[in-house]
Amino acid sequence: MLIDFIGPAERPPGWRDRALCAQVGPEFFFPAAGGSTREAKRVCGACPERAECLAYALEHDERFGVWGGLSEGERRRLRKERGNGGTG
Template identity: 70%
Template structure:
């Protein structure tokens, strides 16, 4: 899925520089990796206003990240998306 979307700064998921702009880097990391059954609401709220959300999501999909909130989606939501896009 990489290469399809680029952020405001022209960064791509292959360029790790996007992570420096991520709002989650300034937030409690535990919110993005909740215990099983824990709330993802806080993490998803942060992702909604993050300018590199698309790069983050593409990175997670391209690297098969199985845990945590990436690009505003949970593991289950990413699996569903991956099945839909084939």
């Protein structure tokens, strides 16, 4: 009997697949301590998925890296301004 292997279903492209950061290395978005986030923010500024990325980072309480054009400190301030104090 011949059994065909059926792999996992292909997922449709999501915001991460369309994001400009998918085309550059992660080192821009996760710099070493004291490193610059300038290049990451430049890429984010031109990205059509920036809002979706930022929403994801806020919802999942991402603590590291640049997401949606904001550093962790900037996201922490934004959460505080929105009234959920850094708990996502």
